[in-house]
Amino acid sequence: SGSQNQGPRVWRKRGEAQNPRCLRSSVKFPQSVMVWGAMSSAGVGPLCFLRSKVNAAVYQDVLGHFILPAADQLYGDADLIFQQNLAPAHSAKATSTCFKDHGIPVLNWPANSPDLNPIENLWSIVKRKMRYARPNNVEELKTTIRATWALITPEQCHRRLHATPHCCSNSGKRSPN
Numbered sequence: 001s002g003s004q005n006q007g008p009r010v011w012r013k014r015g016e017a018q019n020p021r022c023l024r025s026s027v028k029f030p031q032s033v034m035v036w037g038a039m040s041s042a043g044v045g046p047l048c049f050l051r052s053k054v055n056a057a058v059y060q061d062v063l064g065h066f067i068l069p070a071a072d073q074l075y076g077d078a079d080l081i082f083q084q085n086l087a088p089a090h091s092a093k094a095t096s097t098c099f100k101d102h103g104i105p106v107l108n109w110p111a112n113s114p115d116l117n118p119i120e121n122l123w124s125i126v127k128r129k130m131r132y133a134r135p136n137n138v139e140e141l142k143t144t145i146r147a148t149w150a151l152i153t154p155e156q157c158h159r160r161l162h163a164t165p166h167c168c169s170n171s172g173k174r175s176p177n
Contacts, residue, residue, distance in 0.1 A: 038066075038071075039122055040075060041157060041158045041162075042154055054089045059090060060095055082099065082104050086112075130144055
């Protein structure tokens, strides 16, 4: 009927139209940020908030300042295989060289497969836990994301990594770097 798109209904007494308990604020254009994060069976790594569009040079900067330290934090001296999607910045020749120079093998990942990527499940958890958060500015948004990210347990990471479909192991051979 005609009431489908009218939004939520509010019941209030006469004279309460401007009572704060009867009002609900909304944001037409919410703030957003671009963020990079890492995970392993040992838990989550640090977050990196990115200011610009991610090209190969920006991604390599993230590699040097966040990915390599996160790998040390999450793995120490243990062997690791890095997994990333096939975004142009990730698959650039200079990026491949950067991984090779640091001795980090990269998993050959199927194209267009965000549903297979275990970290996407973590981002879903973060978004779900933040659904009622109402940050007023970008700094509050970042603080809320950091706090929510910190609540992710190693067990949650471990479950998501080990639930990755076996189809990845068939197509996910190490890349030659």
